[in-house]
Amino acid sequence: MPVKVLEEKVILEHPSGSSAEVYFYGATVTSWKCKGKERLFLSKNSFLNGTKAIRGGIPLVFPQFGKASDPSFETATLPQHGICRLSKWEWLKISVDNDSEVSVRFGLADNQVPENLRKEWPKKFRIIYTITLTEDTLNNHLTVKNEDIKSFYFNALLHTYYSVPDISKVSIKGLSNLSYIDKVTKNAQVIDTNDSITIDQEVDRIYANVSSDEIYIDLGHEDFDNFILKKINLKDTVVWNPWIDKAHGMSDFGDDEYKQMVCVEPGTVSEYVNLNVGETWEGGQILKINK
Numbered sequence: 054m055p056v057k058v059l060e061e062k063v064i065l066e067h068p069s070g071s072s073a074e075v076y077f078y079g080a081t082v083t084s085w086k087c088k089g090k091e092r093l094f095l096s097k098n099s100f101l102n103g104t105k106a107i108r109g110g111i112p113l114v115f116p117q118f119g120k121a122s123d124p125s126f127e128t129a130t131l132p133q134h135g136i137c138r139l140s141k142w143e144w145l146k147i148s149v150d151n152d153s154e155v156s157v158r159f160g161l162a163d164n165q166v167p168e169n170l171r172k173e174w175p176k177k178f179r180i181i182y183t184i185t186l187t188e189d190t191l192n193n194h195l196t197v198k199n200e201d202i203k204s205f206y207f208n209a210l211l212h213t214y215y216s217v218p219d220i221s222k223v224s225i226k227g228l229s230n231l232s233y234i235d236k237v238t239k240n241a242q243v244i245d246t247n248d249s250i251t252i253d254q255e256v257d258r259i260y261a262n263v264s265s266d267e268i269y270i271d272l273g274h275e276d277f278d279n280f281i282l283k284k285i286n287l288k289d290t291v292v293w294n295p296w297i298d299k300a301h302g303m304s305d306f307g308d309d310e311y312k313q314m315v316c317v318e319p320g321t322v323s324e325y326v327n328l329n330v331g332e333t334w335e336g337g338q339i340l341k342i343n344k
């Protein structure tokens with residue numbers, strides 16, 4: 054069977070041997086294996102029982118990235134990163150199943166969000182999340198429909214945790230010579246003139262309006278394929294690694310695990326999308342392994 058529906062998660066299997074796992078909780082993709090290797094990072098300390106957002110894989114951020122800076126804004130009282138990663142999603146079944154791809158869908162409407170979160174953002178909406186697996190790609194596609202009687206604002210982001218063999222060898226290309234907001238130093242705008250981003254300390258950056266739709270994550274290791282990330286209608290990119298002190302401070306993250314992960318997160322977070330009544334917004338990413 055190319056798709057196994059279990060109590061807590063769905064497993065997609067492609068004839069090439071690639072596979073993916075998606076929890077109903079958060080519709081969080083927690084595993085993507087291809088060519089015999091795990092490509093996503095999932096913390097060994099992550100909660101998987103629905104009591105806390107899953108620490109790893111691809112949590113979904115919506116309708117607020119981080120916390121809103123304006124305390125009077127309509128998303129201001131939501132928890133960090135919003136409601137999607139804290140809600141149990143509806144299984145909308147298999148949409149494609151053939152020799153080249155396996156595709157499944159999950160749905161979330163306002164009335165499926167836990168009541169305590171829903172009251173903090175009482176908008177009517179419907180999200181369809183489509184996950185498609187091929188031999189060497191994973192495609193995450195979101196559609197958000199406004200079913201309210203008023204327009205609403207939102208951020209959306211795919212908080213993707215890549216598994217890396219050694220963070221000191223990783224370089225990220227496609228974001229050089231761009232200004233970013235540095236959340237670590239609280240500097241409003243910084244320009245990195247290096248050819249690529251390397252990580253040897255805490256990194257938490259928001260690159261806004263990135264012109265290229267492709268980002269390369271080079272693992273710098275001959276036994277591991279690199280990644281190409283193709284962004285679809287997601288103009289911003291967040292790069293995050295908690296490094297030593299922040300790693301120690303997280304109960305759901307191993308002290309040394311910062312060496313085995315990097316988050317490269319395409320999203321629309323520097324500005325809110327204003328979605329009119331009855332309209333639908335779409336965005337997503339395609340992850341591909343690349344020698």
Ligand code: BG6
Nearest residue numbers: 133134212236257258291293318
């Ligand atoms: C990143 C943010 O996207 O997510 C960081 O830029 C944040 O500031 C990180 O620390 C993890 O967030 P959380 O809520 O999953 O601990």
